[in-house]
Amino acid sequence: MVNFIFGIHNHQPLGNFGWVMESAYEKSYRPFMETLEEYPNMKVAAHYSGPLLEWIQNNKPEHLDLLRSLVKRGQLEIVVAGFYEPVLASIPKEDRIVQIEKLKEFAKELGYEAKGVWLTERVWQPELVKSLRAAGIDYVIVDDYHFMSAGLSKEELFWPYYTEDGGEVISVFPIDEKLRYLIPFRPVDKTIEYLHSLDDGDESKVAVFHDDGEKFGVWPGTYEWVYEKGWLREFFDNVSSDERINLILYSEYLQRFRPRGLVYLPIASYFEMSEWSLPAKQAKLFVEFVEELKKENKFDRYRVFVRGGIWKNFFFKYPESNYMHKRMLMVSKAVRDNLEAREFILRAQCNDAYWHGVFGGVYLPHLRRAVWENIIKANSYVKTGNFVRDIDFDGRDEVFIENENFYAVFKPAYGGALFELSSKRKAVNYNDVLARRWEHYHEVPEAATPEEEGGEGVASIHELGKQIPDEIRRELAYDSHLRAILQDHFLDPETTLDEYRLSRYIELGDFLTGAYNFSLIENGITLERDGSVTKKQARVEKSVRLTDDGFIVDYTVRSDTRALFGVELNLAVHSVMEEPAEFEAEKFEVNDPYGIGRVEIELDRRAKVWKYPIKTLSQSESGWDFIQQGVSYTVLFPVEGELRFRLRFREL
Structure with missing residues (x-):
């Protein structure tokens, strides 16, 4: 028998359109949980982000009642993150703890004492251990790619491990990449076959799937495949009734078994992120390199050594994102003792508008506008005054000028131009404009995915x-x-x-x-x-x-x-x-x-x-x-x- 943890991550970014939230709810979040309710032997670990929970609370409160019911029945484990879904590695340590504790409080309202963290975009850096432990977190979920980047073989990745920083220790679960590409895109029997293949008599062995809930109805073609053609019901039915598969939650696993040993993970995210975060010319070479390895049938053997960029590279790739991020950091420091202002800056830390991969991200103006709105509102609680310093750490000073109604930031070294004109009255940055760039x-036409196309099911x-x-x-x-x-x-x-x-x-x-x-x-x-x-x-x-x-x-x-x-x-x-x-x-x-x-x-x-x-x-x-x-x-x-x-x- 093999242990199997099944998890989903449901998120909508701050500032997203109401109709997008509504559509995602009707296509994915609602039918998924209603289907789960029909299968009392099925167990799911779920993370909902704060912006999505706030929308549900205001528009679909009955969904929260369903979550409470599933928690009470032992079918649902709530996994938290930063409330407004920040990339934890990109925000100040003081804000990380507040963000996590805020979502833990919401989880309590759903009847669950959360001890685990879904790491936003799985962006890991070792010093996060201290922040997570300070927030009362016992375990964190990352990709198996992180472990392989640390030198572990695929065969060693069916157990959680400890990782440590400065004497603080936390358990780390690896997500199985193969399951990410099977579920829900391939027929159910492919997943069952794979799970059976892992059964070698070791009762502590665990396979982890934890991925975007939007794959179950929002992604192109998936609503028909997952619900209308019955993939999810077939999956829940087969997995929950299979005698060779033991459905288990993260917390249940850690109560029964101890992590396998100690590992030190490098700064990493999932494999695709290492392509997206590279500057465009290097990203093109990265894709070519991966394709060459695949043609020569060498990719599977050497992929552990194939690494691209890290998430913070986006601040190098998109200077507009970098400037927005550094303004957020500047204001975060200034308003740390003001609870009302701090709430706005926590909102401004929502990750989506700061980067770009297969989703719009930094290219979506309404997401950037939401970040700027909250930066400006937070900034308005303190008097910044006029100063000259390098705000965005590009090696050149900016000139920051404030009056009663505006913040104006000039870059003398870059055409003497005005790079921020933020209105306190409207809470908008008039220069929130992204340059046109080659990607x-x-x-x-292809992406550097680690999986080959399957031919059956629905395309990822x-x-x-x-x-x-x-x-x-x-x-x-x-x-x-x-x-x-x-x-x-x-x-x-x-x-x-x-x-x-x-x-x-x-x-x-x-x-x-x-x-x-x-x-x-x-x-x-x-x-x-x-x-x-x-x-x-x-x-x-x-x-x-x-x-x-x-x-x-x-x-x-x-x-x-x-x-x-x-x-x-x-x-x-x-x-x-x-x-x-x-x-x-x-x-x-x-x-x-x-x-x-x-x-x-x-x-x-x-x-x-x-x-x-x-x-x-x-x-x-x-x-x-x-x-x-x-x-x-x-x-x-x-x-x-x-x-x-x-x-x-x-x-x-």
């Missing part, structure tokens, strides 16, 4: 090859720079809007990403750069002052080269889908009712204006997402000699 899967997301539609490919463009407000361009006068928006133009000057000198003034900053335009000397000065409703900037531009001087404002317009347009105006309004709201751009003279949507191409569980990350507005003036003008940004 390795734009060329690589990881097996779905996708071609970019022609209508998207025609509009696809990549940026050579990050997006900000008050970015300075020198363009050839013959440049067209299409050339500009599709990144098919030549930047005549070195001001867009060049370093500006700066000096602080009352309520603002003066930035200046002596650079060149077509190798001739040029100079740009901009003096920016925060106002009660936005900012005013006065420009002085000197260039001997005949050119178009453009000031670009990238604004986080997410709810109104814009089209490219060219017009002339002295004043124009931007209206984004479900995003940044209404703002007005006013000039002291009439100017040509180019606008276009900034669209990125990313993959998701449903295919390709061509998403508007914001809208670029560029005001253009001819320059040959000296140019002076004023621009005003006003929040309405």
Whole structure:
């Protein structure tokens, strides 16, 4: 007989749309637990994230009653994590304990004293042991890949182990990767056969499956397969009645058996994450390398040595995510003693908006907007003031300016541009705009999955090859720079809007990403750069002052080269889908009712204006997402000699 632990992880990110929550509930969470109720001999370990539990509590409270009933019947073990589903390794130690204890309290309301942690995205680093133990946790669940990366063979991965840091010890269960690819995508008998193959008479041997609950109804094709075609009922029936399979919960296992020994796990996550977290060029090489090993039938033998990036690499891969993360850390430290403010920063630690894999993640504006909303709300409880320091640890100082209504953060070393303009009144960051970048899967149709395709059942997301539609490919463009407000361009006068928006133009000057000198003034900053335009000397000065409703900037531009001087404002317009347009105006309004709201751009003279949507191409569980990350507005003036003008940004 072999022990078998069956677990699911149910999560919806902070800021997700209500209709998405509703759909996932009806397709997965509700039918799964209602089916479980029909099989009293079936046992499940379940983790529900805080954002999902809050939605269920407000919209489907009867589901919580069902969970309480299943706990009482001994069918359900509640496994916790950080309440708002942070990657624990990415947040301060003090916040980890509060996050875990908050979800433990919710588990108590469901009738369960939780002692185990589902490690968000299975992102492990050794020093987590101390935080987990301080939060009263006895065991944690990670992938078998972590253990293999530590040098253990597959045959040694059917038992939990102890791991230790600084004298603190915790039990660690390995999730069986083969089961992750069998359940629920392959016929039930394939899983039964595999579990039977593990039965060698050792009564302490345990196979662990613990994976996303969304695989049971939300992932493409799975609702029909799991429920309408009866996969889940067949699975519960067969597993719970098989005399060679002993269904057991984590806590029950640890009451009967002791962990096998001591192991030290490296920093790791699951195998696919090591592909996704690499910079795009390296990720492409990683996929090619895995495919070469498979072709030569060497992958299974050597895969333990195949490792890509780690989760925190996403902060290197996506500077916008890194900046958001470092602002979160900055505010977390500032509000640690303020319980009300701290609740907002705990929300801002929800992991989804900080990274990107097979799901949208950082590419989904509404998820980033939710993080920024909570960072800004938390920040508003303390007075930050003005300062100069390297906020995002990129080796260059930022200038942080605060008034009664706004936070403004300039990067003098990166075009002297405004990289954060956060409104306290609206709790939005006007520059929450992601640059358009090439991702390795734009060329690589396959992913570096450790399993071969099975041919039977339903395809996993990881097996779905996708071609970019022609209508998207025609509009696809990549940026050579990050997006900000008050970015300075020198363009050839013959440049067209299409050339500009599709990144098919030549930047005549070195001001867009060049370093500006700066000096602080009352309520603002003066930035200046002596650079060149077509190798001739040029100079740009901009003096920016925060106002009660936005900012005013006065420009002085000197260039001997005949050119178009453009000031670009990238604004986080997410709810109104814009089209490219060219017009002339002295004043124009931007209206984004479900995003940044209404703002007005006013000039002291009439100017040509180019606008276009900034669209990125990313993959998701449903295919390709061509998403508007914001809208670029560029005001253009001819320059040959000296140019002076004023621009005003006003929040309405």
